[in-house]
Structure formats: structure tokens, C-alpha cells
Amino acid sequence: MTKTIRQLIAAAVLALPMAGALAAGGGAHLDKAPIDIKDTESLQRGAQMFTNYCLSCHSANAMRWNRLQDIGLSEQQIKDNILPPGAKIGDPMKVAMTPADAKAWFGAMPPDLSVIARSRGADYVYSYLRSFYKDPTRETGWNNLVFDKAAMPHVFFEWQGEQVLKHEKGADGHEVAKLELVKAGTLTKLENGKANTAEYDKRMADLTNYMVFMGEPSQVKRHQLGYIVLLFLIVVMLPLAYLLKKEYWRDVH
Numbered sequence: 058m059t060k061t062i063r064q065l066i067a068a069a070v071l072a073l074p075m076a077g078a079l080a081a082g083g084g085a086h087l088d089k090a091p092i093d094i095k096d097t098e099s100l101q102r103g104a105q106m107f108t109n110y111c112l113s114c115h116s117a118n119a120m121r122w123n124r125l126q127d128i129g130l131s132e133q134q135i136k137d138n139i140l141p142p143g144a145k146i147g148d149p150m151k152v153a154m155t156p157a158d159a160k161a162w163f164g165a166m167p168p169d170l171s172v173i174a175r176s177r178g179a180d181y182v183y184s185y186l187r188s189f190y191k192d193p194t195r196e197t198g199w200n201n202l203v204f205d206k207a208a209m210p211h212v213f214f215e216w217q218g219e220q221v222l223k224h225e226k227g228a229d230g231h232e233v234a235k236l237e238l239v240k241a242g243t244l245t246k247l248e249n250g251k252a253n254t255a256e257y258d259k260r261m262a263d264l265t266n267y268m269v270f271m272g273e274p275s276q277v278k279r280h281q282l283g284y285i286v287l288l289f290l291i292v293v294m295l296p297l298a299y300l301l302k303k304e305y306w307r308d309v310h
Contacts, residue, residue, distance in 0.1 A: 085203045085234070090183035091262045094270050094277055100128040103267025106260065108139050108150070110212050111170060114159070116152035117271060119171035123147055124274045128267075163208050175272035179265055186213070186261040187254070190220040190236050202236055217257050218242030 093099065104125055107117075123146045125135050132146055140146065141153070152167075159166040174182050185203040189211035192200035197210040202222065211217070219240035224232050238245060238252035244260060246253040270276070 085184070085188070087178075087180040087184045087203070088187070090179040090265050090269075092179050092266055092269050094266065096266065097129040099263045099266045100270055101130060102260075103263040103265070103270075104128065104130075104139065106264045107267055107271075108141070111264075112141075112150060112153060114152065114154050114163075114167045114209075115170045117150035117171045118169055120150045120271050120274070121147055122150065127274050127277070128270065165208075167209070170268065170271075172272045174265065174268040179269050182268055183261060183265040186264065187217070187258060188220075188236060189214070189217070190222045192222070202234060213257075213261075214242065216242045216244040216260065217254070218245045 111117075122135055122140055122144065123132065125139065126132060130139070135146060144151075154167075156166055181203065185201060188202040189199050190202060191198065194200075195206070197208070199207075199209075199211040199214070200222070201207040201209075218238055219242075220236040220238050223235050223237050225235055226232060238247060238254065241247045241252075242257065244254075244257040273279075
């Protein structure tokens with residue numbers, strides 16, 4: 058009984074960081090992330106964006122450069138196109154920014170992103186990347202609808218353009234916060250007063266897709282192995298079990 062209670066307490070303690078992370082995101086609506094970890098081209102585009110933009114401030118210490126071979130890149134392609142100068146193919150994805158610079162610029166070291174998609178969910182990451190808006194009260198000039206008062210600046214603002222926060226009354230009479238694109242970026246358009254963000258959304262979907270893969274690089278192989286095991290059970294073990302059942306009950310009937 059005592060052992061069971063201890064296990065329950067330990068599980069609750071481990072769950073606290075997860076609960077805090079989810080609570081920090083607020084109650085904003087989350088859009089469904091179009092995730093497909095079998096799409097190697099999407100994963101490769103996402104990996105390129107992650108290394109070019111995210112690794113400047115965030116680390117991914119649980120992910121090694123050579124694991125990018127799991128998404129169809131050869132070791133030479135990784136070295137030529139993605140691996141930063143001075144890094145080795147077997148090294149973890151370390152942050153380029155020093156702790157001293159991080160404290161001076163953001164007040165604290167930005168979090169490691171190795172398992173961010175697993176801890177907060179793909180929908181959270183995808184919605185967060187698309188929910189920055191101009192806010193002159195913030196030091197960076199930006200805020201986020203999904204994570205209020207986020208310290209992170211909008212690193213993709215040139216692609217997305219500028220959004221502003223507006224409050225409208227919903228069908229039930231309650232006030233609803235919405236984002237409106239007021240200045241188009243290189244990957245967005247304003248057509249007859251309506252925003253076309255399809256290309257930017259596609260880029261953020263690629264980045265989210267890669268971050269989902271990074272949280273568990275072996276999941277594609279694990280799924281494939283699972284299908285092989287199920288096929289073995291159906292094709293081999295099921296007929297054997299049926300024949301054994303007939304042999305066992307033959308004398309009874």
C-alpha cells in the first residue's frame with residue numbers, strides 16, 4: 058500500500074511541469090496541425106528552418122545531427138547543408154547563443170525544444186508560430202495570442218507580416234480575441250481586404266512537423282515495426298492458434 062502511494066505521488070510530481078506548461082499557454086483556440094512524419098520532404102524543410110532560425114536561441118540537446126539521416130538526408134548532405142561550423146555529426150544540437158547573452162537579452166535562457174511538441178502538443182506549437190501580433194507595450198514589440206507576454210520575438214515577421222489583436226463579440230455574446238493581418242509579408246497576401254496566409258502556414262506546418270519528429274525520432278520505425286508484428290500475428294500465429302485449437306478439441310467433439 059505504501060509503495061503504491063509513493064508511486065502515485067511520484068507520478069503527480071512528474072506531471073506538475075506538464076500542467077504548468079499547458080496552463081502557461083492560456084485558453085486560446087488551437088488550430089489543428091497538419092502533421093505527417095512520413096513526409097520526408099516536409100521534415101527536411103522543417104529541419105532546415107529549425108537549424109537556421111530556432112537554434113540561434115534554443116537548444117535541442119536530446120537530438121543529434123546524425124539522426125537527420127532518419128528523414129532521408131545523407132551524412133554528407135548534413136555536413137554540407139545543415140551542420141554548423143565546428144560541430145561534429147554525432148554532436149547534440151547545441152544552442153549558438155551563450156547563457157550570458159540570453160540573460161542580457163531575454164532575462165533567462167530560452168527553453169530547450171527537444172520535446173516541446175510532445176509536452177505541449179503539435180497543435181500548440183503550430184498555433185503559437187502563427188499567432189504573433191504587434192504589441193508596443195512589450196520590449197520586443199511583439200506578443201502572442203497563444204502564449205500571452207511571450208518573451209520570444211517574432212523571428213518570422215518578414216515572412217508573415219504584421220498582425221494586430223482585435224476583440225469581437227461572438228455568437229454567444231462573449232468577447233472573442235482575433236488576429237487580423239494588416240501588413241503582408243513575403244509569404245502572405247492581402248487580397249480585397251482578406252488575408253491569404255496559405256504559404257506561411259505551410260512553412261510553419263513543416264517546422265512543426267519536424268519538431269514532432271524531433272521529440273521521438275524513432276516513431277516512424279516503431280510504427281513500421283508494429284505493422285510487421287501485427288502482420289506476423291495475423292498471417293502466422295493466428296492460423297497456428299486455429300490449428301492448435303482444432304487438434305485440442307478434436308477428441309472432445
